Amino acid sequence: MTQTGSTAAAPPSAEGGAAPPARRAAARDPRKTWRSRRYRWDAKFSPYAFISPFFLFFVAFGLFPLLYTAWASLHRVELTAPTDMEWAGLHNYSRLLEDDFFWNSLWVTFVLAVISTVPQLLMALGLAHLLNYKMRASAFFRVAMLAPYATSVAAATLVFAMLYGRDYGIINWVLGQFGVGEIDWQAGDWTSRIAVASIVIWRWTGYNTLIYLAAMQAVPQDLYESASLDGASRWQQFLHVTIPSLRPTILFTVVVSTIGSVQLFGEPLLFDETKGATGGADHQFQTLGLYMYEQGWRNLHLGRAAAIAWVMFLILVVIGVINALIARRLRKS
């Protein structure tokens, strides 16, 4: 460690040694000083100018709303008069602890995250493995994989809601052919969650497949060759070569999917026939995002909605930290 550090530091010191004569020369000519100073400023500050648009937009549309939401969450604010803020301290947060509807939505969010992310990523992994073989029309299959991702949430959800219709839905009709009785998909606790999860799975599997596929193509071919020389079957190669090489990618997709699940909103909102924010009569598929929306835009309590938004943000921060810890461990091993 010290060895490499010292060698790395060597070149700059050599350059530094050359600098003094130049500085002396500049001091002699004021015009040259001015010019060189401008060059130095240019080199120093123009990168900041180039990246500033992003940060200005981030401050305006990311940081400011974030902080203002935090400020609002400490007040009683109603949508009927958003400028009348009455200080409430941490009340909006402490009441969440005993708010059954909040815990319910947290649970639903967790359940939906598990039953949508796990099958989705497993399927994506398998599909990517299949697409990785040499085959005809592979470009076609890859584009087809991405098609669901390119449809809008609203369009996909509305179609799925029709498919899952109780009285005249196709899915019930098909199940009916096999003698399964009519299922009220929306009403049941688990049927509704499975239905919502299926929309998420349908939309995102292809996207994750392509990410896995890209990572698989970066796995060096010689690893497979030597594995097959050692007599490993295809399945063993998949388990012992592909999966370990994909570990960082898998972690990435898990994190991205988890973040997506915590923010799940459009699907459960539109899956409900009335497009209401309760997530079913029993709140059986009301996610955190929906509960926040209900508090803010149906019940008009902006302060409470802001507190829920911040709790969601903190959950994501925790997920981010766990991700960083796992990633560090992966790198070490």
Added chain:
Amino acid sequence: MRSYRTTRRAVGLLAAAALGTGLLSACASDDDDGGSKADSGDGGGGKTTITMGLFGTFGFKEAGLYDEYEKLNPDITIKETVIERNENYYPQLLNHLTSDSGLADVQAIEVANIAEIVDTQADKFMDLSEVKGVSEEDYLPWKWQMGSTSDGKLVGLDSDIGPMAVCYRKDHFEAAGLPTERDEVSKLWEGDWQKYLDVGRDFQKKAPDGVAWADAAGGVYNAAVSSNETRYYDEDGEVIYNESPGVQESWEIASTAAEEKLTGNLQQFTKGWDQAMSNGDFATVSCPPWMLGYIADKGGEKAMGKWDVAQAPVPGNWGGSFFGVPEAAENKEEAAEFVAWLFAPEQQAKLFAERGSFPSTPSAYEMDSVKSATNEYFGDAPIGEIFATAAEGTPVQIIGPKDQVIAENIANGLRLVEQGKEDADGAWDSTADAVDNALDR
């Protein structure tokens, strides 16, 4: 070399200038659209565009009322933007009101929200009682009061009322051995919602397969509770939904209907409800006049002549809207004049004849176009007479700012009973929890 460089620079400058002016002119033309005082070009006086912000289907345009006004006032054009569901329209309206931007010249307000608007947003609206052509005597006193503040400022002018009757399928009634003639049907359950339930039990014993007595428990509840003067608030503005007898009895009736499977386990204004209507899956639905058009649309040819309209056990009021002109509106003077014209008795009568919105102006009830109105789709039922009778029997409801939120949660609770997830008592407890959470009690 040098000249080449200058040309390049000149071209660059020109391009930048062209782009700049392009952007500026784009902004300018945007302003014209937004400012809506678009010039007609030949200097023959500016045309004013009045914008209407609406929800649902009011049908002013379809009834030809915009055209008529434009003909009377050649320098005015009227445009409308419509959001389908009020629960999506209302938060947006509040947002626009509190930020004084994005408002239409005329904004519709649903009766379930009028109390909250009058309570909290009155200073954002013009006083319409001062407008030329608006006179208090023309309107039903209780409806006028709902739209005004305690010191007499008229925030929203009322457009219509929704006295309820019961629409029923004659073919299903006949199959179940019930009378089909509308006066006899009215007598079956006259005076008590409990009787409506009893008739439903009889019906269900002999009903054709797959046909429910009523469409939805929420619909039955809504009709029953609307026939009470006191619902969710008392006269002092206190929330009393959990002890109000009107709410208790209506919940009792609706949840019993749900438990005994007299309802079709549907939700009103959803795809499932529409499909059930076109397939004739339920025999009765409580219908205010503005719903007749909807039933006819969804029922189509298939159900033509099969429906009829009878009096409700006890009539209630469902819906009816108000129209306000925001202070921040672009053309508020013109808009106020238009609103005064649009909801004058003659135009309300016309709207009823064309679209079925029932007038809130008693003098219209005497007009021929209302009095002798019949509806072909509903077996030539004399709807003018039926709904005028219902309107007379409708109590003056005490309304409160959170009526809509409370009603939505109760309807949700009834779904729990319909879906068999909870019994009536358990569902009521869940409902009370949800309402108290929503109201922050």
